[in-house]
Amino acid sequence: MADIEHIVFDIGRVLLHYDPDIPFRRLIPDAERRRWFFDNVCTAEWNLEQDRGRSWPEAEAILIETYPEEEDNIRGFRGNWHEMISHHYEGSVDVMVSLIEQGHDVTMLTNFAADTLVEARERFDFLNRPRGVTVSAEVGLLKPDAAIYNHHVKAFDLMPAATLFIDDSQPNVDGAIAAGWQAVHFKNAEALKADLERFGVGL
Numbered sequence: 255m256a257d258i259e260h261i262v263f264d265i266g267r268v269l270l271h272y273d274p275d276i277p278f279r280r281l282i283p284d285a286e287r288r289r290w291f292f293d294n295v296c297t298a299e300w301n302l303e304q305d306r307g308r309s310w311p312e313a314e315a316i317l318i319e320t321y322p323e324e325e326d327n328i329r330g331f332r333g334n335w336h337e338m339i340s341h342h343y344e345g346s347v348d349v350m351v352s353l354i355e356q357g358h359d360v361t362m363l364t365n366f367a368a369d370t371l372v373e374a375r376e377r378f379d380f381l382n383r384p385r386g387v388t389v390s391a392e393v394g395l396l397k398p399d400a401a402i403y404n405h406h407v408k409a410f411d412l413m414p415a416a417t418l419f420i421d422d423s424q425p426n427v428d429g430a431i432a433a434g435w436q437a438v439h440f441k442n443a444e445a446l447k448a449d450l451e452r453f454g455v456g457l
Contacts, residue, residue, distance in 0.1 A: 256415040258436065258453050262406065263350055264397075264421040265364040265381065268440045270374065271341050277334035281327055295321050296331045304367040307391040335370055339377070345443025347380050349450070352457050354383050362387040363406050363419070365397050365426075386410060397421070398429025407433075418453055420446065 266272045274292065282288040292298075295317055304313055310332045317328045354360050361384050364371070368391040375381045388406045395402035407414055414434035421427050422440045430437040438449040447457060 256413070256436075258418045258455050259416040260359045260361065260410070260412045260418070261353055261455065262412075262417060262419045262435075263346075263360065263362045263384070264419075264423075264426065264440070265362055265366060265371075265374070265387075267422040268420060269342055269347055269350065269381070270339050270378065271343065272338055273340065274331070274338050276340055277330065277337040278327075281330050281334070291324070291327060295324050296328060301331075302365070302396065304370075305365040305390045306396055307368070307394045310367070310369070332370075336373065336377075339374060342378055342380070343443065346440070346446060349443055349446055349457065351380060351383060353450075353455070356457070358455070360384040361406070361410050361412075363397070363402070364388070365390040367391050397423070397426040398432075400429065400433050403430055403433035403435060418450075418455070420449075 263269060275288070278288050278291070282291055300313065300317065304310060314328050314332070318325045321328065350360060362381070364387065366389050368389055371389050386409070388402065388409060390396050390402060393402065393405055395405060406412065407417070415436070417435045419427065419430040419435050419437040420440050421430070421437065424439050427437040427439045436453060438446070440446060450457065
């Protein structure tokens with residue numbers, strides 16, 4: 255196993271809490287109806303296309319055509335997005351900042367809509383601390399496709415075998431490993447510290 259020279263963080267559910275239920279518990283108080291809405295209207299698959307680069311107006315129009323009675327709630331997804339990112343994970347952010355301050359090369363690789371990441375970086379300044387970020391919507395690629403890992407390697411001049419990726423999604427972890435990276439499945443800050451130590455990266 256090569257020595258780790260580059261550390262790459264995912265953002266959502268690794269550094270930032272993300273939960274669409276937060277505003278929708280107010281918008282759709284009935285839990286069963288709210289679950290129907292997320293299972294059939296503003297689905298995870300629909301939202302992923304904004305991470306690929308589709309604009310919010312286009313995304314909203316597609317759903318409103320099929321579910322006109324849900325227009326307010328459909329528009330409420332983007333309109334209340336800021337509530338979905340309610341807080342950061344202090345422990346994992348402290349780990350990332352500590353790595354940067356110790357001189358480690360840290361970047362970020364995320365499935366994220368372009369405009370919402372701009373908003374997140376304005377609210378959470380620690381997202382501006384790493385050397386840079388690959389945003390799926392800006393490059394038109396998504397994890398776990400190999401192309402986005404290869405793009406990140408070229409963009410930031412990384413050596414794949416010496417790169418450690420941290421992501422909360424096992425498929426994304428598997429995608430990084432398939433691209434020749436080292437990778438760990440994020441669970442919490444304490445487990446991450448243990449994983450870093452296992453890879454020879456001290457804090």
